[in-house]
Each structure stands twice: as structure tokens, then as C-alpha cells.
Amino acid sequence: MARAFRLGGLLRLRKLQEEQAEAEAARAHAERRAADKRRYDTAVMLAxxxxxxxxxxxxxxxxxxxxxxLTGLASESVAAVGAAQARVQQATAHWAEAKARATALEKLEDRHSAALRTEEDHAEQLVLDEAALRGRTTTTNPPIEGER
Known part of the structure; x- marks a missing residue:
């Protein structure tokens, strides 16, 4: 039976954290797009x-x-775009950190899986070698005359 990856629970947690950070980054991008639209709309009204x-x-x-x-609203909307952009940068950095932590554990899991496959292949090869050795000894030794 294959040994379970001991850090599997931590890996699932890291992936969940990565997904949450990704969702937060997506929300921050949506807020920035909305702030950009408000800034544009205010600039159009001012014009x-x-x-x-x-x-x-x-x-x-x-x-x-x-x-x-309208000039005051335009100034506020420019400031809102700047604040939204700062949130985007912070959320993106948080997502990158979460992704890096998950990736490190995924690499460890890959190494663990590779080591297990190597062990299984080695054990299978030993069984095949032993079976081949047994098959050779029974077919190459002629029966002894008194044993018939």
C-alpha cells in the first residue's frame, strides 16, 4: 500500500488559500474597472x-x-482609481505569495509520488526477477532419475 503524502492536508489548505487570494485579486480588479468607469463618466460629464x-x-x-x-467629483474619482489600483497591487502580491507557497508543496508532493513509483517499480522488478529465476531453474535442470 502506498504511503500517503504527509503534507496533503497542508497542501489542500494552501490551495484553498491560493483560490481565495485569486478571488480577492479578481474582486480588486473589478473594483478598479468600476472606479475607472466612474472616472471616465465624470470626465465626460465635466466636458x-x-x-x-x-x-x-x-x-x-x-x-x-x-x-x-463635477471638478470635485473628478478629483475624487481619480483618487478612487489610485486607491483601487493600490488594492489591486496588494491583492495580486498576496495571490503570488499564496501561489508560491502552494507550488512549493506541490513540488514536494511530486517528489513523494516519484519516490513511491520508484519503490513500486523496484519491488515489481524484484518479483519479476525472482519469477524469472524460478522459471529458469525448473526448466534447465533435468529431472533426477530416482525422482520420477
Missing amino acids: GAALPREGDELTWRAAIASRAA
């Missing part, structure tokens, strides 16, 4: 908020207030 050519003072003040608010 479309022109000052009126004609109008009274109230219209001018409303247009200026609108542009000021």
Missing part, C-alpha cells in the same frame, strides 16, 4: 458642462456651481 453663452446671473452661478461640483 459636457459648458458655461452658458447667455443668461442671467443665476444661470451663470448654477453653471459654475455645477462645474465646480
Whole structure:
């Protein structure tokens, strides 16, 4: 019977941690894409908020207030994109670390499996050699005359 890989439980845990880190990185990327879209949408709105050519003072003040608010939103959205990008970098680094830890254990498991295969092949070869040796001794020795 083959010996079980003693670090199998730890390997499963490391793979689970890797999957969780990968999911977190995917969420961070999605948040960054959403922040990019908000930044773009705000920039489009700001570009479309022109000052009126004609109008009274109230219209001018409303247009200026609108542009000021959109400028503030644009600044906030740029900051949000920067923060989202920082989360992406952190999540990606965490995922890389988790992947490296899992990969190290996978390599140990591969070595363990290779060692087991080598042992099994060696044991099988011994059985085959012994069977071949027994087969040769029974066919090459002529029967003794008194044993018939």
C-alpha cells in the first residue's frame, strides 16, 4: 500500500488559500474597472458642462456651481482609481505569495509520488526477477532419475 503524502492536508489548505487570494485579486480588479468607469463618466460629464453663452446671473452661478461640483467629483474619482489600483497591487502580491507557497508543496508532493513509483517499480522488478529465476531453474535442470 502506498504511503500517503504527509503534507496533503497542508497542501489542500494552501490551495484553498491560493483560490481565495485569486478571488480577492479578481474582486480588486473589478473594483478598479468600476472606479475607472466612474472616472471616465465624470470626465465626460465635466466636458459636457459648458458655461452658458447667455443668461442671467443665476444661470451663470448654477453653471459654475455645477462645474465646480463635477471638478470635485473628478478629483475624487481619480483618487478612487489610485486607491483601487493600490488594492489591486496588494491583492495580486498576496495571490503570488499564496501561489508560491502552494507550488512549493506541490513540488514536494511530486517528489513523494516519484519516490513511491520508484519503490513500486523496484519491488515489481524484484518479483519479476525472482519469477524469472524460478522459471529458469525448473526448466534447465533435468529431472533426477530416482525422482520420477
